[in-house]
Amino acid sequence: xxxxxxxxxxxxxxxxxxxxxxxxxxxxxxxxxxxxxxxxxxxxxxxxxxxxxxxxxxxxxxxxxxxxxxxxxxxxxxxxxxxxxxxxxxxxxxxxxxxxxxxxxxxxxxxxxxxxxxxxxxxxxxxxxxxxxxxxxxxxxxxxxxxxxxxxxxxxxxxxxxxxxxxxxxxxxxxxxxxxxxxxxxxxxxxxxxxxxxxxxxxxxxxxxxxxxxxxxxxxxxxxxxxxxxxxxxxxxxxxxxxxxxxxxxxxxxxxxxxxxxxxxxxxxxxxxxxxxxxxxxxxxxxxxxxxxxxxxxxxxxxxxxxxxxxxxxxxxxxxxxxxxxxxxxxxxxxxxxxxxxxxxxxxxxxxxxxxxxxxxxxxxxxxxxxxxxxxxxxxxxxxxxxxxxxxxxxxxxxxxxxxxxxxxxxxxxxxxxxxxxxxxxxxxxxxxxxxxxxxxxxxx
Amino acid sequence: xxxxxxxxxxxxxxxxxxxxxxxxxxxxxxxxxxxxxxxxxxxxxxxxxxxxxxxxxxxxxxxxxxxxxxxxxxxxxxxxxxxxxxxxxxxxxxxxxxxxxxxxxxxxxxxxxxxxxxxxxxxxxxxxxxxxxxxxxxxxxxxxxxxxxxxxxxxxxxxxxxxxxxxxxxxxxxxxxxxxxxxxxxxxxxxxxxxxxxxxxxxxxxxxxxxxxxxxxxxxxxxxxxxxxxxxxxxxxxxxxxxxxxxxxxxxxxxxxxxxxxxxxxxxxxxxxxxxxxxxxxxxxxxxxxxxxxxxxxxxxxxxxxxxxxxxxxxxxxxxxxxxxxxxxxxxxxxxxxxxxxxxxxxxxxxxxxxxxxxxxxxxxxxxxxxxxxxxxxxxxxxxxxxxxxxxxxxxxxxxxxxxxxxxxxxxxxxxxxxxxxxxxxxxx
Numbered sequence: 001x002x003x004x005x006x007x008x009x010x011x012x013x014x015x016x017x018x019x020x021x022x023x024x025x026x027x028x029x030x031x032x033x034x035x036x037x038x039x040x041x042x043x044x045x046x047x048x049x050x051x052x053x054x055x056x057x058x059x060x061x062x063x064x065x066x067x068x069x070x071x072x073x074x075x076x077x078x079x080x081x082x083x084x085x086x087x088x089x090x091x092x093x094x095x096x097x098x099x100x101x102x103x104x105x106x107x108x109x110x111x112x113x114x115x116x117x118x119x120x121x122x123x124x125x126x127x128x129x130x131x132x133x134x135x136x137x138x139x140x141x142x143x144x145x146x147x148x149x150x151x152x153x154x155x156x157x158x159x160x161x162x163x164x165x166x167x168x169x170x171x172x173x174x175x176x177x178x179x180x181x182x183x184x185x186x187x188x189x190x191x192x193x194x195x196x197x198x199x200x201x202x203x204x205x206x207x208x209x210x211x212x213x214x215x216x217x218x219x220x221x222x223x224x225x226x227x228x229x230x231x232x233x234x235x236x237x238x239x240x241x242x243x244x245x246x247x248x249x250x251x252x253x254x255x256x257x258x259x260x261x262x263x264x265x266x267x268x269x270x271x272x273x274x275x276x277x278x279x280x281x282x283x284x285x286x287x288x289x290x291x292x293x294x295x296x297x298x299x300x301x302x303x304x305x306x307x308x309x310x311x312x313x314x315x316x317x318x319x320x321x322x323x324x325x326x327x328x329x330x331x332x333x334x335x336x337x338x339x340x341x342x343x344x345x346x347x348x349x350x351x352x353x354x355x356x357x358x359x360x361x362x363x364x365x366x367x368x369x370x371x372x373x374x375x376x377x378x379x380x381x382x383x384x385x386x387x388x389x390x391x392x393x394x395x396x397x398x399x400x401x402x403x404x405x406x407x408x409x410x411x412x413x414x415x416x417x418x419x420x421x422x423x424x425x426x427x428x429x430x431x432x433x434x435x436x437x438x439x440x441x442x443x444x445x
Numbered sequence: 446x447x448x449x450x451x452x453x454x455x456x457x458x459x460x461x462x463x464x465x466x467x468x469x470x471x472x473x474x475x476x477x478x479x480x481x482x483x484x485x486x487x488x489x490x491x492x493x494x495x496x497x498x499x500x501x502x503x504x505x506x507x508x509x510x511x512x513x514x515x516x517x518x519x520x521x522x523x524x525x526x527x528x529x530x531x532x533x534x535x536x537x538x539x540x541x542x543x544x545x546x547x548x549x550x551x552x553x554x555x556x557x558x559x560x561x562x563x564x565x566x567x568x569x570x571x572x573x574x575x576x577x578x579x580x581x582x583x584x585x586x587x588x589x590x591x592x593x594x595x596x597x598x599x600x601x602x603x604x605x606x607x608x609x610x611x612x613x614x615x616x617x618x619x620x621x622x623x624x625x626x627x628x629x630x631x632x633x634x635x636x637x638x639x640x641x642x643x644x645x646x647x648x649x650x651x652x653x654x655x656x657x658x659x660x661x662x663x664x665x666x667x668x669x670x671x672x673x674x675x676x677x678x679x680x681x682x683x684x685x686x687x688x689x690x691x692x693x694x695x696x697x698x699x700x701x702x703x704x705x706x707x708x709x710x711x712x713x714x715x716x717x718x719x720x721x722x723x724x725x726x727x728x729x730x731x732x733x734x735x736x737x738x739x740x741x742x743x744x745x746x747x748x749x750x751x752x753x754x755x756x757x758x759x760x761x762x763x764x765x766x767x768x769x770x771x772x773x774x775x776x777x778x779x780x781x782x783x784x785x786x787x788x789x790x791x792x793x794x795x796x797x798x799x800x801x802x803x804x805x806x807x808x809x810x811x812x813x814x815x816x817x818x819x820x821x822x823x824x825x826x827x828x829x830x831x832x833x834x835x836x837x838x839x840x841x842x843x844x845x846x847x848x849x850x851x852x853x854x855x856x857x858x859x860x861x862x863x864x865x866x867x868x869x870x871x872x873x874x
Binding site for chain 2: 004005032033034035065077078081082083084085086101102103129130131132133134135136137138139140141143144145146246247248249250279280291292293294295296297298305306307308311312331332333334335336364367368369370371372374375377378379380434437
């Protein structure tokens, strides 16, 4: 077995420890390159936000790059860059996470930065205000893309009660009115060691690294994140629809069905079902989207793209803590109406509900998923992401067992989840129906 | 472990062989995943489009893997999908590239399939028809994207309609309607020839065996070398030019602000590269990011890029801002450039950017795909197989004065071309 594959599939080489303050630490030695990666994960995402505060988790993520007690604002940049390193962060529905990857001699600095981020960020009022407009710019940039706009509306329509319904970036009105104290309160509540997982992978020594972790994080006090308001999305009783009619050139279709959470036994048959319908993506939110799926022979590709109805299709099933949606997306070929596209897509969905999949399709889907698991673990950054991601939404131990779980899926499992989950009453259909632009003639042709 | 750690010191040390037909094979063995990345780069990018029709190379990229003389599109799809392989066909101004990663056990079969696709695409009429719909949809999507509209308009203004860089890579709806199977076959026959191809093979396969498999698949291909592209001279803009493209249905405005720069072979390349890093790359967008994003909170993204290539590619600054901030953002870009031209960078900035660019090499070369892309760059520009070892020295040799001189030559705002596309209909100065 090659080295990174061993690392990704072998839970036994992960050292797990929980510090006295509740911080869970996962360390895995991988000596394939003179690099180390650190990921700090927090169990807080946009599902932890209520009305008036949508987008607060993501805004807090931005604020946590803007200086701390021991890292003055003007010294933030350069700490990792001097080691040739890369840093970033992201927020989604279940999680907020921060990462650095650099040469191994930067490890102490990476841990220092993440310890500061957990315990000592500043939230200067002027910085909060300046970031407000940056985030509104991020939101408006997203709105320029009709596909993204439709996705936002579709999700908001598919969920009636669950906080998965609002976009991670938040609603504009909330971004305009949220205060510095809202941000700081959210930060102090959720950024405590007992709500976090620290993952370190790479060319490191486990014992020495654990010692460094204790040095940097050991004195950070635990906190009470309090009660998280939770609800279960009520069963959908009938199909829902949303249509955006807006100036544009291209029609888009999205079809969402409520999907199983990662810990649900149905998740793996759904993964196989998606591979059959749109090609296997793998399960790495950080890496998978960078490589398109093998999908030319997938059912929806054949039915929509090869027939000329769509210029592209995609399926989205992502591991989540609570039941999210499985979304099928298609871009209409110029001149094709979105209702024609929907008719063809729904026909394929109904066919798989009726007939299930063939043993040949099952075999191919498993091969694809196995290959994707290998391909998406091609770097220490990606391996560390998966450990932290799965620990945040379920357990990191679920990840090494993923290949075996996929292998155990049967044709009957897939037929059953297709019949149950892809019911019309469990479905939300979204259209972006473009109307011609009034200033079309002024465009460059 | 000792051996693995010694690797960066002795460098990547790839192997390079030229087959008798002129095709270059680059190999590098790594054993980190049981997979192999294949990257076939062909000197047949959009710069090679016939003078009368834009978008031919792009159309080729959409149909080349849709059937060969011996395999139907469905057969190719089955052979790839059945192994979990997705073949990405991408296009730049210079290169048409076919890239994929496969499991080690599939290596021989996938190389043979790749060879068939590169050498003998059939461009079946039915596939050309259905892909035409995709191409036209992509063109329409571009026309609805302020980012793409801004960059296309900037390139057209910088390079004009004669220079290949000024033309639209995807063409227009009208050209897409005109491109048929015969046009695609003609382009393939003219430009996809063994002497224009370099194949990088990186992964868990021993170099000698990789070369044998590549030779067996590509060695029997014969065709005379084809002439390259001659790029016309570019008339640098003596004065500032601006253009506004109103797209009032959008939320955010995109700014594309640029200059024509230098070729990759220019001795000033490393000074330009450092200047670009300081201006709009380092950390969160260099000086531009500090000013426009961090201090003024005007944009989620602002950065600069340098495309020093066979032709003098652009140095481009990009930002997405609220329409009410367009004038302020452009003025801020002007101010940063004026300062860089007048005073140059600080010693500290030069040192930091050098450290970053040198230190980032091990990350760039961590994955098979990263190594394959690096090897193709080395091959395309003739940088030498020891380039990864030489880069640190090349960068360290650059002085603050060199970077300052690059700024004086490259980014005088009085010679800038500025395009704004989005929900903005004001006038720019």
